Structure formats: structure tokens, C-alpha cells
Amino acid sequence: MSVQAVATQPERAEVLVTFVRRNMWVVALIGLLAVLLVFTKLIQPTYGVAGVQGLGISILPLAFAAVAQAIIVIAGGIDLSIGSVMALTSVIAASFMEGQSDAFGVAVVVGVLLLGVAIGATNGTLVVLTRVPDIVVTLAMSFVWAGCALLVRAAPGGAASPWLLNLVIGPFANPWIPKAAIVLVVIVAIIWIPVARGRVGIALYAIGSNQLAAFRSGVPIGRTKILAYALTGLFATLAGLSLTASTSIGTPVPGPYTLESVAAVVLGGVSLAGGRGGVFGPIVAVVVLQIIQNDMTFLNFDPNYALVAQGVILIGVLVLGSVIEIRRSRR
Amino acid sequence: MSAAASTPARLNVSGWRQLFRDRPIIPLLGLLVLLVVAIELADPGIVGPEWAGVIMRASVPLAILGGCQTLAMLTGGIDLSVAAIASMSGFVTATLIHSPGGVVQGIIVVLVVAAVAGLLNGIGIGVFRVHPLIMTLGMSFMVLGLANVWQLQTVQTGAGVPDSLRWIGSTTVAQVVPYNLLVFLPLTALILVGLRRTGYGRLLYAIGDNPIAARLSGTRAWQVLIVLYVISAVMAAIAGLLISGLTNTASVSLVDTYLLPSVAAAVIGGTSILGGRGGFGGTIVGALILTVLTALLTVLGLPEPSRQVLFGAIIVVVAAAYTRVTAEA
Numbered sequence: 001m002s003v004q005a006v007a008t009q010p011e012r013a014e015v016l017v018t019f020v021r022r023n024m025w026v027v028a029l030i031g032l033l034a035v036l037l038v039f040t041k042l043i044q045p046t047y048g049v050a051g052v053q054g055l056g057i058s059i060l061p062l063a064f065a066a067v068a069q070a071i072i073v074i075a076g077g078i079d080l081s082i083g084s085v086m087a088l089t090s091v092i093a094a095s096f097m098e099g100q101s102d103a104f105g106v107a108v109v110v111g112v113l114l115l116g117v118a119i120g121a122t123n124g125t126l127v128v129l130t131r132v133p134d135i136v137v138t139l140a141m142s143f144v145w146a147g148c149a150l151l152v153r154a155a156p157g158g159a160a161s162p163w164l165l166n167l168v169i170g171p172f173a174n175p176w177i178p179k180a181a182i183v184l185v186v187i188v189a190i191i192w193i194p195v196a197r198g199r200v201g202i203a204l205y206a207i208g209s210n211q212l213a214a215f216r217s218g219v220p221i222g223r224t225k226i227l228a229y230a231l232t233g234l235f236a237t238l239a240g241l242s243l244t245a246s247t248s249i250g251t252p253v254p255g256p257y258t259l260e261s262v263a264a265v266v267l268g269g270v271s272l273a274g275g276r277g278g279v280f281g282p283i284v285a286v287v288v289l290q291i292i293q294n295d296m297t298f299l300n301f302d303p304n305y306a307l308v309a310q311g312v313i314l315i316g317v318l319v320l321g322s323v324i325e326i327r328r329s330r331r
Numbered sequence: 332m333s334a335a336a337s338t339p340a341r342l343n344v345s346g347w348r349q350l351f352r353d354r355p356i357i358p359l360l361g362l363l364v365l366l367v368v369a370i371e372l373a374d375p376g377i378v379g380p381e382w383a384g385v386i387m388r389a390s391v392p393l394a395i396l397g398g399c400q401t402l403a404m405l406t407g408g409i410d411l412s413v414a415a416i417a418s419m420s421g422f423v424t425a426t427l428i429h430s431p432g433g434v435v436q437g438i439i440v441v442l443v444v445a446a447v448a449g450l451l452n453g454i455g456i457g458v459f460r461v462h463p464l465i466m467t468l469g470m471s472f473m474v475l476g477l478a479n480v481w482q483l484q485t486v487q488t489g490a491g492v493p494d495s496l497r498w499i500g501s502t503t504v505a506q507v508v509p510y511n512l513l514v515f516l517p518l519t520a521l522i523l524v525g526l527r528r529t530g531y532g533r534l535l536y537a538i539g540d541n542p543i544a545a546r547l548s549g550t551r552a553w554q555v556l557i558v559l560y561v562i563s564a565v566m567a568a569i570a571g572l573l574i575s576g577l578t579n580t581a582s583v584s585l586v587d588t589y590l591l592p593s594v595a596a597a598v599i600g601g602t603s604i605l606g607g608r609g610g611f612g613g614t615i616v617g618a619l620i621l622t623v624l625t626a627l628l629t630v631l632g633l634p635e636p637s638r639q640v641l642f643g644a645i646i647v648v649v650a651a652a653y654t655r656v657t658a659e660a
Contacts, residue, residue: 078464130651133604135409139591140650143643150636259411259468272462302483307476314469319459326460 025269025321026281033284036291044298049175051294056178057169059290060242061086063184065257066264066282067192068235073265075228076208076274077134081123082236083258084145087251089116089240091149094158094250105161113237119145120233124226142258149252156251160244168245180242184283187238192279195231204228209275263314264289289313351656355601358656359616362649366620370627377630380507386622388501388509392577394618395515395570396589397596398522399563401614404597405526406539406559407606408463412452413567414590415471416445419478420568421575422583425492426485434493441568448474449564453557467560478583492579500576511573518566522611535559539606595646596621601653620649 020027040047065082072079089112096108127137172179195201203224206214215221239257244250267285270277292313293306351358371378396413403410420441427437448470455466503509526532534555537545546552574589575581594604600617602609624645628638 126647130647130654132647132650132654136598136604136650137647139594140643140646142591143639147636147639147643150639262464263468266465272464302480304476304479304483307479308473311469311472311476314472315455315461315466318461318465319455322459322461
């Protein structure tokens with residue numbers, strides 16, 4: 001009976017249902033974000049332009065890192081060297097830009113971005129050539145890139161070009177819209193959307209969801225994987241540059257970004273098994289996590305509880321998702 | 332009629348491969364000897380009983396943490412909460428030094444806390460099927476956060492690493508044999524026998540090797556996983572006590588730097604991160620290799636950054652060589 005009912009439904013409705021179901025996670029996250037914003041306004045009536053601007057700049061590095069991690073997780077891998085790559089690219093940028101002209105600063109940014117692509121491609125090539133699991137290779141490479149960062153500069157220092165600071169700090173057109181948010185959305189849209197819509201994107205999702213099937217359908221596994229790592233390197237570098245821009249110095253010691261990016265990716269609805277999810281969910285997840293942290297400060301909680309809350313939310317959301325999944329499969 | 336059998340030379344190569352595949356510990360021991368020779372060449376006269384004692388003393392905590400990863404990896408999992416749990420263990424024991432029960436009470440408290448954290452890990456992973464990476468990562472955030480809260484609560488009372496922990500963690504018999512072997516040897520015996528001779532040990536391999544086959548043959552994976560992560564957390568707490576005694580420090584982030592090396596020790600030791608293959612013996616050798624490697628890089632007078640770069644590069648090379656040698660022909 002039910003089979004017949006489904007079969008007679010118009011195809012269009014089915015597409016819509018599939019769309020909502022596929023994006024259910026992100027829709028729910030945006031709902032959570034809205035609730036949190038209202039809650040924030042209630043507990044902190046003065047929360048306004050300054051709060052939103054602060055939020056914009058504080059999420060930027062982790063948001064880029066989450067996009068970087070999302071791309072490689074979708075392709076069936078994982079990159080544990082993102083934090084180290086951020087540290088390396090951030091110190092290189094800050095060291096070369098110090099006391100130089102704006103034009104030179106632009107050249108530095110372009111050069112560092114290319115370097116980031118090369119670093120990512122190196123990670124990917126090692127994974128493909130050695131056939132060692134991704135997690136082991138990138139774990140070992142995290143030592144290498146972190147060591148390189150310390151070789152560039154032993155202590156925090158350097159400076160960012162003023163234009164780089166201006167690019168991400170402050171409002172854009174309307175005082176409510178942080179420049180950082182515009183930068184994030186524009187860059188992710190320019191790079192990711194063409195990739196995801198094209199052949200490469202299909203190949204990325206294909207090798208992530210079923211490598212053998214992808215191979216048999218003629219997807220070049222090795223090349224696609226290296227490309228995925230190169231994209232991850234590019235976004236990790238953008239994260240490193242936004243660290244430099246938001247702190248105006250370079251710090252050679254990796255922050256907590258690697259593991260937090262994994263957390264954000266999973267909260268953002270990307271399956272660690274690969275082949276499912278997008279980059280938008282992880283960005284929303286980063287914003288949600290940051291707002292929760294801010295709210296706990298407003299409520300005068302010990303900031304350490306924010307860390308506990310992050311763990312509880314991470315686990316709680318996944319347990320919830322898994323319970324729903326188990327229920328659905330039993331039905 | 333395969334190509335491998337066509338010439339004696341090829342046969343020989345495949346024979347070696349067979350040996351390495353079946354007894355991965357032999358090439359690992361070879362690498363360890365090579366590193367020891369290298370360090371002796373770099374600084375003649377350094378290798379001796381006392382040096383061996385220092386290396387052993389430093390390897391023990393890393394080997395225990397590597398053991399946590401080994402057990403988790405056999406089932407296809409990983410335990411990223413070991414560092415946070417180990418740090419918490421050393422730190423909380425130090426803060427409870429002036430409590431009525433003293434050190435003993437402190438140790439009991441941290442072992443119970445660790446077991447609870449491990450139990451939650453196991454329930455999340457086994458019952459709710461949360462990915463082990465994420466479950467243990469979330470747990471490490473929670474443990475670290477709570478340890479920080481505890482730190483603020485106890486900042487007035489004064490804390491110090493108990494003498495007994497310093498004794499077992501850092502002193503040696505006749506400048507050679509470290510006392511931490513008193514903890515390590517029984518633990519090792521327990522794990523080795525447990526993995527090889529008990530049904531529970533075989534279940535760990537079975538779940539990691541082929542979860543569907545394990546389920547169809549009646550294994551209740553969730554029970555096995557819960558016990559596994561409790562064991563892992565308790566072992567991490569023990570390692571934390573030893574590290575705290577070794578370094579005479581108690582801090583909520585003391586063991587953080589051990590997290591990645593603990594995974595590396597298990598991987599170098601031949602345990603597959605995909606599950607079903609490996610063992611604790613290899614991990615012990617892996618921990619020794621990493622410790623000797625660090626010592627060698629220090630003896631060579633390399634600054635810390637270059638050491639890190641080489642450390643990472645060598646892990647990749649060893650893992651790659653290992654994968655190549657043991658790959659199915």
C-alpha cells in the first residue's frame with residue numbers, strides 16, 4: 001500500500017522532500033542559531049552592533065579551518081595538520097609583511113596562498129603514495145609543519161599589512177554586517193561553489209562515499225584526493241591569514257584549531273565516514289559554538305564551563321542524531 | 332604459478348615479507364638497534380646501563396598511553412581523551428595531597444573519575460554509535476574543562492606532587508632499573524595475556540577485523556566497547572600518575588604533548604588504525620623507538636623545531652615502509 005502511495009506521488013514533491021531531508025541538519029542548525037541569538041538578546045539587552053562585529057572577527061579563523069576540514073572529510077579523509085598549517089602560514093605572512101608596503105603585502109598574501117596549496121598537495125601526495133591511513137600521515141605532518149613554523153619565527157611577532165586588517169575588521173555598508181562575514185561568504189562561494197558544482201565536486205563526493213565504486217566508474221582516485229588536500233591546504237591558509245589579520249601578529253604555536261575543526265565539521269552535518277554534507281553546515285556550527293561561549297560569559301559562568309559545554313553539545317547532538325537514525329532504520 | 336615463485340631471489344624477498352608480516356616486531360627491533368647504534372656513534376660512550384634506565388623510564392608512560400591507543404585501534408577506534416584524563420589524574424591527585432585520606436584517597440578518586448569518563452566514552456561509542464574520534468574528543472573537552480574548574484576551586488589549598496608518586500615515577504634501582512617498571516610490568520603481562528589468551532582479547536580483534544561477522548557470530552559489540560574504553564581510561568590515569576611523578580609537575584595540560592606520540596607509538600608498532608591487526612608488544616617497541624629517536628635528535632644538537640620536523644618525517648617514513656612491507660602482495 002505504502003509503496004503504491006509513494007509511487008503515485010508527483011516527482012516534484014519527492015525532490016522537495018529529498019532536499020529538506022538532505023538539508024535537515026543545516027536547517028535545524030540555523031533554527032538553533034536563531035534561538036541562540038534571541039536568547040543572547042534576552043540575557044544581554046545591550047548586545048548589538050559591537051557584539052555582532054566581535055562575533056564576526058572571532059569566528060573567522062575557525063570558520064575557514066572548518067571549511068578546510070569539511071572538504072577533506074567529504075572526500076573520505078581527515079586532516080590533523082590544519083592547526084599546524086595555520087600556524088606556519090600565519091607566521092610566514094606576518095614575518096614578510098612586517099614594515100613592508102601594501103603592494104608587497106598583496107604579493108605576500110598571494111605567495112602564502114600558493115604555498116598553502118603546495119602544503120596541502122604535499123599532504124595529499126604522501127597519503128596517496130604511501131597508502132598509509134590519512135589520519136596517520138596528517139598527524140605526522142602536523143609535527144613537520146609546526147616545526148617549520150617555529151623555524152620561521154621562534155616567538156610570536158611580525159605584523160600584518162594595514163589593508164589586511166581593514167579587510168576583515170569593521171562593518172561593511174551597514175553597521176550590523178561585519179566585513180569578516182562578507183569575506184568569509186564571498187571567498188567560500190568563489191572557491192567552493194564552482195568546485196562543488198563541477199566534475200571535481202562530484203569526484204570528491206564519489207571517492208568519499210565509496211572509493212571502489214568511484215574507481216570502477218573511472219574517477220581518478222589519487223588525483224582527486226590530492227586535489228582535495230590542496231583545497232584543504234588553501235582554506236587552512238586562509239584560516240592562518242585570518243589569524244594574522246585578527247591578531248595582527250603571527251604565532252608559531254598551533255592553536256586548538258585542528259580538533260575544533262573536526263568538532264565543527266561533525267556538528268555541521270558532515271559524516272566522518274565521508275561523502276555526505278557540505279561546507280555551509282560547519283560554518284553555522286562554528287557560529288553556534290562561538291555564541292554559546294559568549295552567552296556563558298554574559299551569564300558569568302566560569303569560562304572553563306564553556307569547554308565542558310562544547311564537549312557536552314558535541315556528544316549530545318551526535319547521540320541525538322544517532323538515536324534518530326537508529327529509530328528510522330528500525331521503522 | 333605466481334611470479335613470486337619463479338626465481339629463488341623473488342622467493343627470498345617474499346619469504347622476508349612473510350616474516351615481517353607475521354612477526355612485525357623483528358624489523359622494529361632492528362630499527363631500534365639501528366637508532367641505538369646511531370646515538371652511540373653520535374656521542375660515543377653515551378650508551379650504557381644508566382642511559383638505558385633513563386630511556387626505559389621515559390618510555391614507560393608513553394608505552395602505557397600507546398597501549399590505550401592500541402586497544403582502541405584494534406577495534407577500529409581511537410582514544411583522544413587519554414591526554415586529558417592522564418593530566419587530570421596527576422593534577423587531581425596532587426590537589427588532594429592534604430585531604431584526610433592523603434595520596435591513597437587521591438589515587439582512588441582519580442581512578443574512579445577516569446573509569447566514569449571511560450564508561451561514558453564506551454556508552455557513546457558502543458550504544459549510541461558515535462564515532463570514537465568525536466566521542467573521545469568531546470570527552471577530552473569535558474575532562475579538561477572540569478579539571479580547570481577544579482583548579483580554580485583548589486587554588487588556595489596548595490598542592491604538590493606526592494613523594495610516593497615522585498618515587499615510583501622518577502627514581503631508579505642502582506641508577507639503572509626504574510621503579511615505574513613495578514607498575515608497567517604487571518600491566519604489560521595483563522594486556523599481553525589478555526589479548527592473546529582470553530576470549531575478551533579475541534573479541535577486540537574480531538570487532539575490528541569484521542564487525543558484521545562478529546555481530547553475526549553473537550558478539551555484543553557494545554559490551555566489549557564499554558569495557559575497552561573503561562580499561563583505556565584507567566590505564567591513561569595510571570600513566571598520568573607516573574608522568575606527574577616523573578616530571579614532578581601537576582598541571583591540567585601536562586600530558587597534552589603525549590597525545591599524538593601515543594598514536595604514533597601504536598602505529599609504528601604495527602597496529603592498524605583500521606582495526607583487527609596489531610598488538611601491545613609492537614607498541615612497547617614503538618614507544619622505545621620514539622624515545623630513542625627524541626634522544627638521538629637531542630644528542631645531535633638539533634634545535635627543537637628541526638627535531639619536530641624530523642620526528643614527523645620519520646614517522647611518515649616508518650609507517651610508509653611498514654605499509655609497503657606488510658601490504659598484501
